[in-house]
Amino acid sequence: MSELVKKAQEAVEIARKAGADDAWASISRDRSVSHGYHEGKLEKVHESTSRGLGISIYVDGRYSSHSTTDLRDDRLASFIREAVALTRALQPDPFRKIPEPHLFEGRPTLALDRLDPALASVSADQRLAWCAELDARAHGDARVIAVESGVFSGESEGASASSNGFSGEWEGGYLGYSAAVTVREDADRRPEGSYYAISRHVRELPPTETIAAEALKRALDRLGSRKGPSAKMTMVVDAQAAVSLLSRLMGPASAAAIQQGRSFWAQKLGQRLVSERLTVVDDPLIPRGLASRHFDGEGISAKAMPILEAGVVKNLYVDTYYGRKLGMTPTTGSASNRVVTPGTKDLAGLLKDVGSGIYVTSWLGGNSDSTTGDFSLGLRGHLIEGGQIGAPVGEMNVTGNLPELFQHLVTLGSDVYPYSSLRSPSLVFEDVNFSGA
Amino acid sequence: MTSPDPKSTLSFFAVDEGTIRQVMAELTARGADAADLYFQHARSNSITMEDGIISRAASSVDQGVGLRVVVGDQTGYAFTEDLSLPAMLAAARTAASIAHGSKAAPPVALNPRGHRDYYRINRPWDGVGIADKLPLVERLDQLTRAQDKAIEKVTVSYADSDETVLIIDMHGNVFADGRPMTRLWAQVTARKGEETQSNSANVAARQGIDWYTEERLKFLAKEAALRTMVLFDARRPPAGEMPVVLAAGASGILLHEAIGHGMEADFNRKKTSIYADMLGKKVAPDFVTIVDNGTQDFERGALNVDDEGIECERTVLVEGGTLASYLHDGISARHYGVKPTGSGRRESFRHMPMPRMRSTYMENGPHSREEIIASVKQGIIAETFTNGQVQIGAGDFTFYIKNGWLIEDGKVTAPIKDINIIGNGPEALRNVTMVAADSKLDFGGWTCGKDGQSVPVSQGIPTTLVSKLVVGGVNV
Numbered sequence: 001m002s003e004l005v006k007k008a009q010e011a012v013e014i015a016r017k018a019g020a021d022d023a024w025a026s027i028s029r030d031r032s033v034s035h036g037y038h039e040g041k042l043e044k045v046h047e048s049t050s051r052g053l054g055i056s057i058y059v060d061g062r063y064s065s066h067s068t069t070d071l072r073d074d075r076l077a078s079f080i081r082e083a084v085a086l087t088r089a090l091q092p093d094p095f096r097k098i099p100e101p102h103l104f105e106g107r108p109t110l111a112l113d114r115l116d117p118a119l120a121s122v123s124a125d126q127r128l129a130w131c132a133e134l135d136a137r138a139h140g141d142a143r144v145i146a147v148e149s150g151v152f153s154g155e156s157e158g159a160s161a162s163s164n165g166f167s168g169e170w171e172g173g174y175l176g177y178s179a180a181v182t183v184r185e186d187a188d189r190r191p192e193g194s195y196y197a198i199s200r201h202v203r204e205l206p207p208t209e210t211i212a213a214e215a216l217k218r219a220l221d222r223l224g225s226r227k228g229p230s231a232k233m234t235m236v237v238d239a240q241a242a243v244s245l246l247s248r249l250m251g252p253a254s255a256a257a258i259q260q261g262r263s264f265w266a267q268k269l270g271q272r273l274v275s276e277r278l279t280v281v282d283d284p285l286i287p288r289g290l291a292s293r294h295f296d297g298e299g300i301s302a303k304a305m306p307i308l309e310a311g312v313v314k315n316l317y318v319d320t321y322y323g324r325k326l327g328m329t330p331t332t333g334s335a336s337n338r339v340v341t342p343g344t345k346d347l348a349g350l351l352k353d354v355g356s357g358i359y360v361t362s363w364l365g366g367n368s369d370s371t372t373g374d375f376s377l378g379l380r381g382h383l384i385e386g387g388q389i390g391a392p393v394g395e396m397n398v399t400g401n402l403p404e405l406f407q408h409l410v411t412l413g414s415d416v417y418p419y420s421s422l423r424s425p426s427l428v429f430e431d432v433n434f435s436g437a
Numbered sequence: 438m439t440s441p442d443p444k445s446t447l448s449f450f451a452v453d454e455g456t457i458r459q460v461m462a463e464l465t466a467r468g469a470d471a472a473d474l475y476f477q478h479a480r481s482n483s484i485t486m487e488d489g490i491i492s493r494a495a496s497s498v499d500q501g502v503g504l505r506v507v508v509g510d511q512t513g514y515a516f517t518e519d520l521s522l523p524a525m526l527a528a529a530r531t532a533a534s535i536a537h538g539s540k541a542a543p544p545v546a547l548n549p550r551g552h553r554d555y556y557r558i559n560r561p562w563d564g565v566g567i568a569d570k571l572p573l574v575e576r577l578d579q580l581t582r583a584q585d586k587a588i589e590k591v592t593v594s595y596a597d598s599d600e601t602v603l604i605i606d607m608h609g610n611v612f613a614d615g616r617p618m619t620r621l622w623a624q625v626t627a628r629k630g631e632e633t634q635s636n637s638a639n640v641a642a643r644q645g646i647d648w649y650t651e652e653r654l655k656f657l658a659k660e661a662a663l664r665t666m667v668l669f670d671a672r673r674p675p676a677g678e679m680p681v682v683l684a685a686g687a688s689g690i691l692l693h694e695a696i697g698h699g700m701e702a703d704f705n706r707k708k709t710s711i712y713a714d715m716l717g718k719k720v721a722p723d724f725v726t727i728v729d730n731g732t733q734d735f736e737r738g739a740l741n742v743d744d745e746g747i748e749c750e751r752t753v754l755v756e757g758g759t760l761a762s763y764l765h766d767g768i769s770a771r772h773y774g775v776k777p778t779g780s781g782r783r784e785s786f787r788h789m790p791m792p793r794m795r796s797t798y799m800e801n802g803p804h805s806r807e808e809i810i811a812s813v814k815q816g817i818i819a820e821t822f823t824n825g826q827v828q829i830g831a832g833d834f835t836f837y838i839k840n841g842w843l844i845e846d847g848k849v850t851a852p853i854k855d856i857n858i859i860g861n862g863p864e865a866l867r868n869v870t871m872v873a874a875d876s877k878l879d880f881g882g883w884t885c886g887k888d889g890q891s892v893p894v895s896q897g898i899p900t901t902l903v904s905k906l907v908v909g910g911v912n913v
Contacts, residue, residue, distance in 0.1 A: 038707060044512040047531045048787060051518060064494040069501060069518040079498060089567045091491045146709045182709045182830045188863060190709060190830030222831065230677035232912050260487070261590045261626035262635045325488075365826035365835030366857040366909075371626065371635040374673075376857035376909035378826070378835040395833055397857045397909030399673060435676035435909050 004029070004159035005167050007071075011055055012163050014077050018084040022058040022098040024166070026297075027051070028158030035124075036150045037131040040139075043148075057083055061092035095324045099298040103320070103330060104166050107301045110285055112292045114172040116201040119155060122175065127151040130208050134179045137212035141220060145190060146182040149212070151175075166299040174290070175202055176419075179215035185223050193218025198419050200288045218361070221382070221392055227437040228383060228393035234357030235398065235432040236350055236384060239417035241360050242340075242424040245377075249402050250280065250338060250422075252370035253307060255322035264373040264403055268313045274406035276311040277343075284336035291336040291421035300332050307338070335421075342425040343412035350413050350428055352387035358396075358434060359384050366397070373402040396436040405429055443549035446603045446613035450476045450502075454547050456522055457605055461543045463529035464504055465607055468538025471507040471767055472607040473745060476520075477786040480563060481598035486574045488590070494567065503786035504532045510706070510768055511535050514789045544609025552748055555732055555739040558617050558645030562599040565646050570595060573621070573646075577654050581623045584662030590626035590635075595619075597646075604746040612746040617643050618737070618893065620882045621654075623661035627669075634668040636839065637661055641882025641893075642735045664821060664840055671854035674843055676910035680816035681858060681903045682809055682844065687822055687879035689896030691903070692727055692797050694825040694834035695862040696720075698887070700729075700754050700762075701780070701792040702769030704829050711832035711862060715760045721866040724802040727755040729764055731779055731795035737882055738796030738895035740779070745790050749779035754797075755866075764792045784890040794885060796895035802872020806900040809871045811847040817908060818842040818849065819858065832862040856909040865903055873900035 008025040015023035029051045036044040053076065054067040066083040068076065134149035153175040161167045176198030182190045195214040199205045237245055257263035265273065284293045284302035293302050298320055306314040318326075319333025351359065359382045366377030376399040383390035406429075413426035447453065457474065465472050478500045485493045501518040502525060513535030515528040574595050581591045600616040620641035627634055638661040642648060683691055696712070704710035721727075731740045731749030740749045745767050753761045763769070766781030769792055782793040810818070818841050825836035841853045878897035885894045 038510075042511060042535070044514065044789065045532075045535050046514045046789065048516050050516075050787070063492070064496070066496045068498040070498055083496060086494060086496065086567055089571070090494055093490050093492045096492065146707050148707075185831075188711050188715070189832065190711060190713070192709065192828065192830045225831070227678075227907065230912055260592065261628070261633055266633075364828060364833060364859065365824065365837060367823045367837040367839075367855075369635075369855055371633055372855075374855040376837065376855055378833075378857050378859040380833075394831070395859050395861060395907050397676075397835075397859055397907060399676065399856060399909035399911065433676055433910070433912050435907055435912075437678060437907075 002159060002169055004157065005161055005169060008159050008161035011053060011076065011080060012161055014080045015055060015057055015084055016163055018081045020057045020059050020084050022163045024056040024098060024160065024162040025053060026158060026160040027053045028156060030154055030156035032154040034150060034152035035127045035131055036148065037135050038148050039146060040135050042128065055080060055083065057087045058096065058098055059084060059087045061094065061096065062087050062090040063093060063096040064090060095321055098162060098164055099300065099320045101165050103300045105301060108285055108294050111287065112294065113287045114200055114292060115155065116173055118202045119153060119173045119175060122153065122202060130177055133208040134177060134212045137209055138179045138181045138216050140216055141183065143183040144181055145184050147179065149179045151177045160299065162299065168295050168299065170293065172200070174198055174200055175205065177208060177211060179212045181215045181219040183219045183223065191219055191222035191225065193222060196419065200290065222380070225392040225394040227395045228358060228434065229437060230435045232431055233434055234354050235429045236354055236357060236359045237427045238347065238359065238361050239413065239415050239424055239426045241362050242427045243417060243420045243422045244363060246340065246422055246424050248368045248375060249406055250307065254317040254333065255319060255326050255328055256333070257370055259322045259325050262371045264371065265313065265316065269316060271313060272311050273313050273403055274308065274311045275409040277409050277412060278308050278311050278406060279341040280308045281306050281339050282336055283339050286337050289337040289421065293336055296332045296334055298333065300330060302336065305331055338422045340412065340424040342414050342416050344414055347413055347415050347426050350411060350426055351384055351389065354384055354428060355387050357384045358393065359389060368402055375400060375402055393436070396434055399433045399435060405432065441601060441613045441615050443611040443613040446601060449601060450520060450603060452520065457547065458543060459522065460525045460529050461607060463526050464506055464533055465541035465543055467533045467536035468508060469506045469536060469541040469607060470509060470771065473505050474605045475503040475744060475786050476603040477501060477600060479598060479600045481596065483594065483596040484570060484574050486578050486593040489578065491571060491574060499785065501786040504528050505789055506532050506536055507768060508536045508538065510772065512789055516787050541607065544607065547609045547611050549611045552612065552741045554741055555734050556617055556643035559647055560645050562597045562617055562645070569646055573649050573654070577621065577623055577658060580654055580658035581625060581661055584658055585627060585666055587627040587629050587666065588625055588662065589628050592624040594622040604744065606746055610746060612742050614741050617645060619644055621649065621657060623657055625661045625665040627665050629669050632669060634665055636665040636668060638664055639882055640880050641737050643737060643739055644735050667840060667852045668854050671852040673856060674817050674853050674908055674910040676908065676912050678905050678907050680813045681906045681908065682813060682816065682818040683898055683901040683903065684818055684820045685873065685875045685900045686877050686897060687881060688819055688901065689798050689879060689898040690822050690825045690836045691865070692799055692898060693794060693885070693896050694827040694836055695860065695865045696727060696754060697729065697794045697797045698827050699829055699832065699862055700764055702763035702765045702773065703792050705763055706769050706772050710829050712760065718760055719758055720760050720863060721755055721758040721869055723758045724872050725755055725758050725866070725869055726753065726800040728753055728800060729794050729797045733796055736796050736878065736895045737893045740795060743779045743781045744783045745781035747777045747779045747781060749795065752778045752780070764794065766790055766792045782892050784892060788890050791888065793887065793892055794894050796878065798878060798897035799872065799876060799899060799901065801874040801876045801899050804871040804873050806873045806875060809873060809900055809902045810844060810849065812871065812902065813844045814846060816844045817853060818844060827862070833859065834862055835859045858906050858908055860906040865906065868904045869901060870904045871902040875899045
């Protein structure tokens, strides 16, 4: 048994001795390092080693959760005893119980490969060399006035233990780099473009060249940006921008949101919610996946589950508490890797088929209402003219309703965005409301 | 709470002068233009009432020290949650690795410094038990449910926190600050027939438990219910450019996004802000004065000293239409050769400080709300907001309107909802055509994000007309 599991079990034991019926403790340790370059020079180094403990306490049908970074034995013990006393002052909640042990059964053993052993040996000199490469390549145009580049990484380990027999451990790591480029347009306007890559494994990162060149391209692409028209048009959303749009759609797909009356997914299980082109699977068991895991925060054993299959709602994110309130079987309360089934054409192919419309490369602000699905988002991108990427546009909004928008999803690309746990290709929507000039 | 004195705060963190001297010597061993230790102890508590039951409570303790070395515009930073001498010395060595010079002189003696107190509360939060808080939460739940019979769900969330901060700079100056904060939310879901709507309202301040009067709870309950019930009749405006009337209070979000961020001196020092070459230039009509102020009693954005130990002040960003001053931290103040403005802030001991806003607002103008609305042929009033964002260099900013109103022929005709507004900072300032005399700060709690760091802020504005912004809407 690892030292961390032992420490989590000790915390559970302190809570039990203080009168808790049940307790669930998690403990974690992380180390992170980041280097930031500005205009060819090291600007900042940030390094940290961090640790913390979280504990959930169940007393006489009452519940509370607590966290601390002060792990000295005597302080921790008094912290937990105070937490138990505080819990007694709350009201009993008949739906609140520690997750049932049968949910822990069948834990997968597949190697998730979340921690690259090579990560620990990436030297400071190597990081600085990458920063310099990113900086040099991103300066590849006379109009560039500032470049910031950075290399960041982290490693973590953790363990959980419960009073009803759960124990588990995890580890993970990541390495990434980024570049942000500002170019001069006229006396005042200084458009910017940025790009980054992140991976669990050092060797899976693309060359720094790719990231810096993309950041520079994105900045230069903004030059001469104007408002597009206010009109109903076809919208092509690039794969990176599709990630946050899909997150807005999927966000309220939970028992918690539905039970609180704040979800447009209510009453939709088994029914068609969006276009039949859309299939999304929650898959926690992808080796090296950014959100891969063997069990979730409640100890529920991980397995792949379809959320949307050809536009029909197959499963929801159901945790034990809101599952009990709604009379639904728990699945998991939190998303892991969400994988969208891609189409067959690349971005150029999609644009060619579309002919004219707006190609969105990134969002700027905006929000959505999880109850009704109404949304409105600022955007930057390009006109699509003659099936090609045309003049840059900005200062525009797209406005509508999320389930309606996704009913108008007509095509998906083959170009899946790799640097997110939500893996989506480019998306094409028809009849979208744009506001501009 | 009464601001703690520096000496007793040292013992609170179980460190003495000798320890500080040793750590500071290690931190500045390879040279430094500036260096500081930032000790922080934060205790926070929250309570949630849902479906008529106090269903959960949470508490957390977060403690540590951040160590920083600045050489020119280069920063080395490390932190540790372990306040033992060996752990602090190790972190100091890590932070010092950015420097390559010779030893800077560590302080010979510590010099405790005093400051004003803008948030002196009667009962410090660490002396308030849960038994005093539960009745507030239950009362707000009850008041909110009683507002309308269409209300189906109410969630009340309560939070308080107490922060003790100890800042020691390389000259031995020691600043201590006690920073209280509290916030109370009411979230409402209502149903009429097949239609469900939800919305929320909250109040927040650097205040104590006595601030939650029956009157304040009633106000919050009513506000949350009104904001929700009006959505049943709300529509989307037509899409495109039109005049936007910013209602007094929360609409200060426009100032925060359209100019506030662009005036943070780090972006200007790096030439990445659209405002980088505009200091001293006319950017708005004469009646526009925009201020960022850290000295307003009990405001969420108030600070006695910033996170570098600089006393906060009232900084005028735009004076009578002319761009007057950036917001400075120590690094940018040294770069520009000016006095720091007390704007160096950080989320916690885990983060390095940078120039940030505190409470940003516009002062009163010469017009009235009535004449502003009457002057608009076809436009909207923006009233409540969820969030905003800006592109510093291009100057494009957005904010999201949750509730607002349609204006047709100078009259308020119908409620609107869920639309994003987008504009360009300098253009929007030039297009401020009318400002009323009803300036006020919003009562809700705002949090500003920059470079992955969140800090509490306030914002406000009088009723203001911007003649042209792009309004999200429908194409008919």
